Amino acid sequence: MKARAWVFVAPWAAGLAVFTLFPFVSSLYYSFTDYSVLRPPTPAGLANYGELAADPIFRRALGNTFLYAAMALVPGILMALGLAKLLNARVRGTSFYRAAIYIPHLVPTVASAILWMWMLNADSGLINSILRPLLETVGWKPPTFLGDERLAGLDFGRREVIFGALPSLALMSLWGCGQMAIIYLAKFQEVPQELYEAAELDGAGPLSVFLHVELPQISPVILFNVVMGIIGTFQIFAEPFILTNGDGGPNYATYLVPMFIYQNAFEYQRMGYACAAAWLLFGLIALLTLAAFRIGQKRVYYAGE
């Protein structure tokens, strides 16, 4: 009996070894080598990491990745919470609203990236077609979105609204926050009715019900979403690749670490260098995930655990 249970797990154990652990460990090895496809790897010590630290493009990519994660993750989590709270109001038609909010998440990455390219088109995109006439009445210029390397803001001198490529990328990711909202909603619906009744007896208003009853109850899921969000946003590749036709432009404004790794590995054939960047990315994700768990554990309320 005991031996048989091991058989059930055997294919997975083999797969884990061949398709995850082996590549994972060998990429660590390659990160300490000079390696292009044609020649066998030669040991290079910490040279790759040293070069990364001095590489302005990598530093730009790293900065962009942090900025993007902040711009996509924080508003995304807040928006999903808000949506879940709204959906939890138990008005009629909830299942319709829920479906409508989730559907954008189903649109394949390539299709949604192309759709947003079209929506954000500076000349004839839908968003500017609406913004331009509004802004022109007060003499301002609309943003150029994907063509602008700056972030966001207002330029009073040139009377111009700034909304650049990187925030546009984050805006696009917000569109797909329905997945998170539905996870929150499920947890909202599990909040025991007694707690609401108790809160009502205590004369708690809607805000304090949210802060003191609902928020603690759903906090484990917030932690889960933060962790999954960190893992997801730090390895985003397809969206900027498609939106910018593969160059991370304009002027590296949307150039993120995964694209840096991809280009070095498969366009410049610098496999060792790419692996070093990949391991830095992994280290970052691991650190942030651990930090999230650390901070989370103090604040998250686990019912009955």
Added chain:
Amino acid sequence: MAEPVRTDPSRRPNALRSLLPHVFMILVTGAFLMPLVWMVLTALKPVEQTTKTPPEWLPRVWTASFVKSYHVYPNGEARRIKGSEERQPVDRIRRLAVPEALVYAVLEPGDAENLWHGRRMLVKVEDVASEGGDWGADVKPGPGRIRWRVGIEREKKVFPCRIAELHEPGAWLVREYVPDLRQAKATGSGGVDPYFWTVVPEKNVELSVQPLWQNVPAALAKMNFWSMLLNTLWVCLLGMIGTTFVSALAAYGFAFGRFPGKGLLFGLTLATMMVPFPATMVPLFQLYRDLGWIGTFKPLWVHCWFGAAFNIFLLRQFFLGLPRDLLDAARIDGCSELEIFWHVVVPLSRPALVMVALFHFLFAWKDFMGPLLYLNDKSQFTLSLGLHAFQSQQGGTPWHLVMAASAVFSLPLIALFLAAMKTFIRGIAMTGIKG
């Protein structure tokens, strides 16, 4: 959320209170659905309408019925056609400035410079939906009538044409709608290089709100949709069957089995979810290259037949919630572990298995980076890769076709979701709650 009981006798504030969340939710969901609506509307527009500012929401097309209409041939001959009352979308409308019945077609040798593509009728027309002068034009209004010059150029010589005679005043020149001109030119259909023009009476023609469904088949043919669909389905289904089956096996082992190192292996399984794809990408690529799998579908599905961490995790959680008595009873009856798995656990876990299968299908359908790395040949492209290639080759000009292809590409997933909404919602909720 429990509403405090109100003793307000008037009904109106209550009605307002219950309406307000709806209004708000409609606004919010409207914002979420608007990009999709815009995608579909763009897909059904004629190309020149897509770039209009301010944007026009509904697709508006020139349509015409072909009652009392003529084909006018380059030799000047006009033939009445059997047209039906039904209006069809037409392209490149030109209004003939014809004050009265007669249309003359006279060829003069000097007209050759305006001839186009070997065969060309020269007519002066009043632009209605002008998009450049490649229909060419020249007119000489005569007293009470217009003289049309019609000519054909063959082998750099212009041959004279006969006089064409039409008798509908205010006629319009139309051509049946061809969604993609370049393709029409390549295949010779649709009349980019017209062998004839269709002349219809003015009252037959109108600008009306009508979706151009023709865009959809045109876009699909252009991006080679159907063969890419087969590729995508092959990769999705093979991977889906493999990952569901093997992940369930492993989950069963983790849930009910006892073997040395189980805790460690399960911990490792969970930890690998944190490993970003770029960290394994380079050696994985080399592994597949050494196996000779680059340029085949194998790198996209073979690894699924070894299970996936997240699926194992989800299924294990589900299996642990199954009634233990049933399993023990089966064990006492002398079932082997494999029999228990197949005859007890699998039937009881159908919703969870369907969910894992659906999620894999979704993931594989959307996947862009895998196909980008491993597929080289266009004949092997999946839809993700094919749509990207289509969009980048077109340089973004025919937005109507790109949007049509995007919409068709997205539709199966949305349909799948609407058909299996309960499974989906439960599944998504489960991923969060068990985490």
